[in-house]
Amino acid sequence: xxxxxxxLGQRRTSQRDAIQQVIVDSDGPLTVDDxxxxxxxxxxxxxxATVYRTxxxxxxxxxxxxxxxxxQPLRYEQADLGHHHHFQCRGCGQVYDLEECPMAxxxxxxxxxxxxxxxxxxxxxxxxxCH
Amino acid sequence: xxxxxxxLGQRRTSQRDAIQQVIVDSDGPLTVDDxxxxxxxxxxxxxxATVYRTxxxxxxxxxxxxxxxxxQPLRYEQADLGHHHHFQCRGCGQVYDLEECPMAxxxxxxxxxxxxxxxxxxxxxxxxxCH
DNA sequence: GTAGATGCAAACGCTTTGCCGCTTA
DNA sequence: TAAGCGGCAAAGCGTTTGCATCTAC
Numbered sequence: 001x002x003x004x005x006x007x008l009g010q011r012r013t014s015q016r017d018a019i020q021q022v023i024v025d026s027d028g029p030l031t032v033d034d035x036x037x038x039x040x041x042x043x044x045x046x047x048x049a050t051v052y053r054t055x056x057x058x059x060x061x062x063x064x065x066x067x068x069x070x071x072q073p074l075r076y077e078q079a080d081l082g083h084h085h086h087f088q089c090r091g092c093g094q095v096y097d098l099e100e101c102p103m104a105x106x107x108x109x110x111x112x113x114x115x116x117x118x119x120x121x122x123x124x125x126x127x128x129x130c131h
Numbered sequence: 132x133x134x135x136x137x138x139l140g141q142r143r144t145s146q147r148d149a150i151q152q153v154i155v156d157s158d159g160p161l162t163v164d165d166x167x168x169x170x171x172x173x174x175x176x177x178x179x180a181t182v183y184r185t186x187x188x189x190x191x192x193x194x195x196x197x198x199x200x201x202x203q204p205l206r207y208e209q210a211d212l213g214h215h216h217h218f219q220c221r222g223c224g225q226v227y228d229l230e231e232c233p234m235a236x237x238x239x240x241x242x243x244x245x246x247x248x249x250x251x252x253x254x255x256x257x258x259x260x261c262h
Numbered sequence: 263g264t265a266g267a268t269g270c271a272a273a274c275g276c277t278t279t280g281c282c283g284c285t286t287a
Numbered sequence: 288t289a290a291g292c293g294g295c296a297a298a299g300c301g302t303t304t305g306c307a308t309c310t311a312c
Contacts, residue, residue: 066202067201068199068201068202069199070198070199070251071197071199071205074202087245089245096245098242098243100242102234102235102242104233104234104235105254111229111233111254112230114220114229114254114257114259115257116254116256117256118255118256119233119255120201120252121234121250121252122251123242123245123247123249123250123251124247124249125247125248126245126246126248127244128244128245131246
């Protein structure tokens with residue numbers, strides 16, 4: 001509730017505030033369309049190009065990360081969530097953040113000759129509402 | 132070395148043979164451009180549209196799967212590889228298949244209220260050649 | 263007042279599709 | 288020889304960019 005109060009770019013605008021707020025308030029990564037739809041409700045007009053530009057700006061400033069799931073548009077989430085993974089519900093399609101890390105592999109270990117520095121895990125199944 | 136001898140679609144052509152062969156011979160998932168470049172070497176002319184059409188056909192017939200990595204074009208690999216995961220080298224960018232599954236989570240277990248049916252893991256680091 | 267930000271529409275790049283000639287069976 | 292298939296070029300679609308207007312500072 002603090003970091004996104006910093007000025008983004010040179011000027012603070014209601015559009016950028018709204019976009020950052022939407023991302024901070026979400027409990028999972030959002031697509032550009034998600035962000036656009038939610039932020040548009042908070043500001044009067046919001047062009048999709050502004051969302052793309054702001055997302056790109058947030059990316060280059062390192063405030064958000066992209067999250068990719070197979071055959072789906074990129075999603076974005078704040079960068080300071082720490083180590084976590086994602087769960088996509090096969091019922092409603094929503095993507096949630098998960099705190100637990102179900103990986104048995106410590107960092108910087110070797111696996112079959114490959115030096116593993118990092119990992120990405122996506123789980124699929126049913127969210128509490130859908131099962 | 133057997134399955135792709137089955138006829139794909141109604142007629143067998145050198146282009147489709149080449150595309151299937153490239154996918155079978157690879158030791159990791161390939162992008163459309165990868166497939167195009169490698170298969171073009173085997174046939175005289177090969178339009179990129181043919182690769183897209185053949186990949187889509189292979190997908191709908193369930194012979195290949197798509198593999199997505201963040202901020203990168205989709206890759207494709209044969210479907211009958213069994214449970215496995217992927218490793219991307221941060222040196223050369225190549226994606227490899229890994230036999231071992233470093234997941235500590237059994238199927239159909241609950242995690243924080245979510246019923247986990249399946250998972251996807253991507254590891255990042257250095258391949259044998261790059262470290 | 264001035265430079266940065268927005269919105270609109272045009273441009274762009276990757277993927278898909280239409281069309282016609284070629285090739286397989 | 289008939290219909291599937293491939294190549295080419297046009298169309299689509301999501302994302303980016305140019306430009307004129309607006310606005311934060």
